[in-house]
Amino acid sequence: MTGYVLRRLVALLPVLLIVSTVGFFLIYLTPGDPAAVMLGPDATAEEIENLRTQMGLNRPLHVQLLHWYSRTLRGDLGDSIFLQRPVRQAIIERLEPTVLLTSMSLFVAVAVGVPAGVVSAVRRNSWMDQVAMGVALFGVSVPGFWLGLNLILFFSVYLGLFPVAGYEPVAQSVVGALRSLVLPALTLGIGGSALIARMTRSSMLEVLGQDFVRTARAKGNQERRVILGHALRNAMIPTVTVIGLALGGLLAGAIVTETVFVIPGVGRLVINSVARRDYPVIQGVLMFIASIYVLVNLFIDVIYVYLDPRVKYA
Amino acid sequence: MKIPLTRVLVGAVIALLILLPLVPTSAQQPRRGGVLRIAHIGEPPTLDQHWTTAAITGHIMYNVNEGLFAQTTRYEAKPMLVDKWAVSADRLTYTFTLRKGVKFHNGKELSSEDVKASLERWGRIAANGRALFASVASLTAQDPLTVVLRLREPNGLVLMYLANTGQSAVIFPKEVVEEAGTGQLKRFISTGPYRFVEHQPDRHIRLDRFEGYSARTEEPDGATGRKHAYFDSIFVIPVPDPAVRIAGVKRGEYQFAETVPPDEYDRLSADADLVPYIAKTATWLTAVFNHRSPLMGNKKIRQAFQAALDQESVMRASYGNPRFWRLDPGLMPKEHYLWTDAGKEYVNQRNPTKARQLLAESGYKGEPIRWVTTMEYVAYGTTAQLVKPLLERAGFTVDLQVVDWATVVSRRSRPELYDVFSTAFGFVPDPVFMLALNPAWPGWFDNRDVNAMMTLLRRHSDPKVRLEIWSRMQKLWYEEAGSIKFGDYFLLHLHRKELKGYVNVPTHIWWNAWSEGR
Numbered sequence: 001m002t003g004y005v006l007r008r009l010v011a012l013l014p015v016l017l018i019v020s021t022v023g024f025f026l027i028y029l030t031p032g033d034p035a036a037v038m039l040g041p042d043a044t045a046e047e048i049e050n051l052r053t054q055m056g057l058n059r060p061l062h063v064q065l066l067h068w069y070s071r072t073l074r075g076d077l078g079d080s081i082f083l084q085r086p087v088r089q090a091i092i093e094r095l096e097p098t099v100l101l102t103s104m105s106l107f108v109a110v111a112v113g114v115p116a117g118v119v120s121a122v123r124r125n126s127w128m129d130q131v132a133m134g135v136a137l138f139g140v141s142v143p144g145f146w147l148g149l150n151l152i153l154f155f156s157v158y159l160g161l162f163p164v165a166g167y168e169p170v171a172q173s174v175v176g177a178l179r180s181l182v183l184p185a186l187t188l189g190i191g192g193s194a195l196i197a198r199m200t201r202s203s204m205l206e207v208l209g210q211d212f213v214r215t216a217r218a219k220g221n222q223e224r225r226v227i228l229g230h231a232l233r234n235a236m237i238p239t240v241t242v243i244g245l246a247l248g249g250l251l252a253g254a255i256v257t258e259t260v261f262v263i264p265g266v267g268r269l270v271i272n273s274v275a276r277r278d279y280p281v282i283q284g285v286l287m288f289i290a291s292i293y294v295l296v297n298l299f300i301d302v303i304y305v306y307l308d309p310r311v312k313y314a
Numbered sequence: 315m316k317i318p319l320t321r322v323l324v325g326a327v328i329a330l331l332i333l334l335p336l337v338p339t340s341a342q343q344p345r346r347g348g349v350l351r352i353a354h355i356g357e358p359p360t361l362d363q364h365w366t367t368a369a370i371t372g373h374i375m376y377n378v379n380e381g382l383f384a385q386t387t388r389y390e391a392k393p394m395l396v397d398k399w400a401v402s403a404d405r406l407t408y409t410f411t412l413r414k415g416v417k418f419h420n421g422k423e424l425s426s427e428d429v430k431a432s433l434e435r436w437g438r439i440a441a442n443g444r445a446l447f448a449s450v451a452s453l454t455a456q457d458p459l460t461v462v463l464r465l466r467e468p469n470g471l472v473l474m475y476l477a478n479t480g481q482s483a484v485i486f487p488k489e490v491v492e493e494a495g496t497g498q499l500k501r502f503i504s505t506g507p508y509r510f511v512e513h514q515p516d517r518h519i520r521l522d523r524f525e526g527y528s529a530r531t532e533e534p535d536g537a538t539g540r541k542h543a544y545f546d547s548i549f550v551i552p553v554p555d556p557a558v559r560i561a562g563v564k565r566g567e568y569q570f571a572e573t574v575p576p577d578e579y580d581r582l583s584a585d586a587d588l589v590p591y592i593a594k595t596a597t598w599l600t601a602v603f604n605h606r607s608p609l610m611g612n613k614k615i616r617q618a619f620q621a622a623l624d625q626e627s628v629m630r631a632s633y634g635n636p637r638f639w640r641l642d643p644g645l646m647p648k649e650h651y652l653w654t655d656a657g658k659e660y661v662n663q664r665n666p667t668k669a670r671q672l673l674a675e676s677g678y679k680g681e682p683i684r685w686v687t688t689m690e691y692v693a694y695g696t697t698a699q700l701v702k703p704l705l706e707r708a709g710f711t712v713d714l715q716v717v718d719w720a721t722v723v724s725r726r727s728r729p730e731l732y733d734v735f736s737t738a739f740g741f742v743p744d745p746v747f748m749l750a751l752n753p754a755w756p757g758w759f760d761n762r763d764v765n766a767m768m769t770l771l772r773r774h775s776d777p778k779v780r781l782e783i784w785s786r787m788q789k790l791w792y793e794e795a796g797s798i799k800f801g802d803y804f805l806l807h808l809h810r811k812e813l814k815g816y817v818n819v820p821t822h823i824w825w826n827a828w829s830e831g832r
Contacts, residue, residue: 032720040367045727264516
């Protein structure tokens, strides 16, 4: 197992190399540049060009790329053009709200999606099945910003239960931090639950038709124990894969949700950086998200060993 | 006759009930204290007011920074850090005597060395600064409170340059300027009624009351006069979504929201807790012609474009409620002494026949007019989409390129990439600041006669003479079809009814604002 984990970690390097190179060219070949954004709309072409030279943006692309590789290999992601601080620091400062938001959203997605899938499968073709799958369809169809704005209107403006927007750091108030993330987590989690619900349903249907389930019932086990103790555990294997994928979707969806709810997280950082062409930050966040994806998938693979004893890694 | 006591008492109660509402309450007097939370549209690119022309930077930092002069609500330049000033008879030497005892936020007293260092920096990196300093022979700190500015040639707008709010000539301590070198400021220290405390990107910018502020004594007028910092703190929070800004003000989490959609006006007006605020200064929506392109460098093609337009319909479709727009040929706003309608015959012509004829005379062969626009500012993209069929009806072929704003800003600096681009011009206090007439600015409108008149405009200070010069310039700009002014529009902001004293001219003024509490 240790060897397997180490091999997967080593495999992270070529992934990061490809992501960083492709990302570099995509960013630098996109029109627009940070000098023009920095100087504002009334700047002349000469002023913009002077600042571009000062920023080193006029150097040939391959020179900039090599410079970026050599810096990154030393663990230096460079400095943000706009934030006047290292990219690494900018990302670390924003991890807390993003990690909390992603965790809460994942909790919502799983807490809604898995039970909905189980109920749908057990009560197949009933009204409960129709409702659960209808809610899942709604969750995957509705745009996150629309759902978020309506949650704000109802729960914040009309009922006054949650803040409209903003984030209170954990250091100031744990309750405040969680409270400020409830609506964003619902926004993200409801969308994420749809895929989990559908996968859980189809996995459960497959498992419920198997012999061992019939045997469990024949042995006189209570239906609850058959469903939750035997069937669900086996149905969770493909569902866990989907949960891992959903995490990636949650990270991506957080960009819109963080913008709507004014959460100062990594998603907000990347959208602002793209808008103002803060190249070092965009590249740094790309590397960060790619690493998260790979590590999450590794984690999921490791969990399989505990879910399914038949799975062994050399 | 003895009046019964009960009647006296009843009469007194009735009188009290009638008179009591007429007594001024303490709610009419400014209240000190509290926190002002402002929901702005996003993050400023920098907080260095010398560095950027971005309006959001000025909105925030003009409450922290001060210059030698500032603008009134009628855009006149009045002293701020200056106590008195004098101009020599030949109009080449300006002597500014600073106010004594003015403190920076770090406790240091303002001196002429600070002014010299700050103005030299501004003259080096700010476009308006460079424009003024092109005619400056020397700037000296004659003694600790006296600064002498010597010009190479007369310039009637020295004070206006120093008072302008855009990329403003604000004053920092000399050591703060020196530590910045050729880069941006590392610290934000000035003499304003609020001091900079912290900037947490994507969370807030915090300003606190400066207890050592040295206030002037004159009545407040725009950015001039007496300033009180009634709020303990001001937080400027980036809230990109306008619906969230509105919801936040409704809920009381913010007291002010910058720029909300004008079509919300009627709904917001019906809410007793909210005050929709229509900005007093107009911005003009424009399509800028690239005079370096083969197509738009052709005068008849530009004139054909101009003739084809139905500007009234375009503005109505873009802005809706007439409270938020007006058709006006004046490139300076109606409220300004330099307003003129010279060239009005070129505005809103709605004449596709004339446009077709001009196109035929121009030798136009149907090449696509590349128009770069964006939906990030909805009115820009909407206008372009509305105008496209009008142009096509007149015989143009239009290649509309809808991109993000950063791409517009990038592309417009490269003349080979476009023929027209969308933007808007904010208020400027004088035509010399006008980008549409600046040969160095994208669009590159470079007309010999207009440039010569601009030089005259800079030299003269007599309002009648300036109006005469400016009227001729404006007419020529229209004759040449320099670019297109579609019309004026006014932004809509929103604040809670408890917020008092907010002023919008010449920029967002948060000093002298207070809250009645909630």
